[in-house]
Amino acid sequence: MSPDHNIPLEQKTSIQKDHAPDLAGDTADGEACDVVLDPKKETKLLAKLDAAFVPIIMLTYLSCFLDRSNIGNVKVAHMPEDINASDSQFSTAVSIFYVTYVVFEAPWAVLMKKLTPRNILTALCIVWSLTTIFTGFIESVGSLYATRLILGACEAGLFPCLNLYLTMVYRREEQAKRVSYLMSCAAISGAVGGLLAYGLLHMDGIGGKAGWRWVYIIEGLFSALCAILIWFGLPNNPAEAYFLNEEERWMMRVRNEQRRKYMGSDQFSWEEMRIALSDPKLFFSGVIQFCQDILLYGFSTFLPTILGGMGYNSLMSNVLTVPVYIWAAMIFVAIAFCSDRYSKFASYIFTTNIFGIIGYILLLTVKNTAVQYFATFLIGITTYTAVGLNVAWLNVNIAPQYRRALEIGLQQTMGNCAGIVAGQVYRSSPYVLGNAFSLGSLVVSQFAVTGYGLYLRRENKMKEQILCGEREDSRRVQTGDGAVDFKYLY
Structure with missing residues (x-):
């Protein structure tokens, strides 16, 4: 019997950390997986990682969503009239963003590993920030179309790349x-965008420029600052981050080894791409994402105009969006904490969608302004929550990393096609067609969520039967998340 046989695991961890260099090169995968990290030290490590990475990621996604959705804020400030855009041309400008957005999402996600996270994210951020600034100087509809297309191509890489970066830092049960x-920034951007628009629109006439032009210029400058934060704040290898001490870097290497099956090989594989393209989970998740993104893009882009249709002026329409977005962000974070804690996804998405369904029914059938405004809070419960949880749901159920990268990219591509649709169904206030379409999308999503959950439950049961020897393993895919010991979360 070895002399340290009776030493508690926590003490063993402290002893083993002195041999941190061994894990990087000489320690077998199995030995690393057997190490039990001190829970208190690991909690401290996670807090340190959150403090360093999360603010940068949140600010960057916040700036991205501000630059994308501010077109809804400036509409009520006479931007279409200033560039001689008709209602249909303005709707086309909203939709055209998603043409390049959906085309470039999957390629950027797959390329992130080769180009490195810092390089790709910084470059994309610089280009879209300059594009946003230049939008403040456009004079025609054609110029608006051009800037929206460039903005879509650049912002396409942000969410899938940031999402994949999170998988490089956190375990499955830590990701939701x-x-x-990340996703709460979409809601926060609505609140911040409303407040910024309210303030910046008061700059109308300063420097001989309309208020809506200052919205684009100031928000574009904010995005440029985010590019600097990304370059200096997001290391290509989080396990070797500058702010970690030697013990914490050792703990990160242990964590990486323990989730190696989830991350997989660093080598690109066409076989993994083929498996990803035929994965039923991708299609379930893509349908859900499309349906939920109808709400995300319709609601977040046109909420100021929806409120304007209730009788509020342009400034109040922007201000009244703030409480709705703050409420939506708070609800989303609270539900995501529960999802992480209990490793549940389907039940939470299904439940929050019920509130959205009730909200749209009220919006469509009740004429009282107070009730309609209350309905926007109900819709806010599901608008961001279901989109974010669905992304995390796919994240934790796909392995290894190149398979995950392609599926996340394609899921976002499928989902963001909703942006094209939303721009066409939300044409004129009071947006009866758009709200009815969103209601129908929620109903379809409920069926898809139920089917997805039942499919994963069936797959888990099949794996258990194979492990118990009750059935032969004749499945087409038996590696990565197809391994019999990989349990799907639903």
Whole structure:
């Protein structure tokens, strides 16, 4: 018997950390997986990672969503009239963003590993920030179309790349909460965008420029600052981050080894791409994402105009969006914490969608302004929550990393096609067609969520039967998340 046989695991961890260099080169995968990290030290490590990475990721996604959705804020400030855009041309400008957005999402996600996270994210951020600034100087509809196309191509890489970066830092059971931080920025951007628009629109006439032009210029400059934060704040290898001490870097290497099956090989594989393209989970998740993104893009882009249709002026329409977005962000983060804690996804998405269905029914059938405004809070419960949880749901159920990269990219491509649709169905206030379409999308999503959950449950049961020897393993895919010991979360 070895002399340290009776030493508690926590003490063993402290002893083993002195041999941190061994894990990087000489320690077998199995030995690394047997190491049990001190829970208190690991909690401290996670807090340190959150403090360093999450603010940068959140600010960057916040700036991205501001630059994308501010077109809804400036509409009520006479931007279409200033560039001689008709209602249909303005709707086309909203939709055209998603043409390049959906085309470039999957390629950027797959290329992130080769180009490195810092390089790709910084470059994309610089280009879209300059594009946003230049939008403040456009004089024609054609110029608006051009800037929206460039913006879509650049912002396409942000969410899938940031999402994949989170998988490089956190374990499966730690990801829903962090994805919630990321997605809550979409809601926060609505609140911030409304407040910024309210303030910046008061700059109308300064420097001889309309208020809506200052919205684009100031928000574009904010995005440029985010590019600097990305370059200096997001290391290509989080396990070797500058702010970690030697023990914490050792703990990161242990964590990486323990989730090696989830991450997989660093080598690109066409076989993994083929498996990803035929994965039923991708299609279930893509349908859900499309349906939920109808709400995300319709609601977040046109909420100021929806409120304007209730009788509020342009400034109040922007201000009244703020409480709705703050409420939506708070609900999303709270539900994501529960999702991480209990490793549940389908039940939470299904439940929050019910609130959205009730909200749209009220919006469509009740004429009272107070009730309609209350309905926007109900819709806010599901608008961001379901989108974010669905991304995390796919994240934790796909392995290894190149398979995950392609599926996340394609899921976002499928989902963001909703942006093209939303721009066409939300044409004129009071947006009866758009709200009815969103209601129908929620109903379809409920069926897809139920089917997805039942499919994963069946797959888990099949794996259990194979492990118990009750059935032969004749499945087409038996590697990565197809391994019999990989349990799907639903």
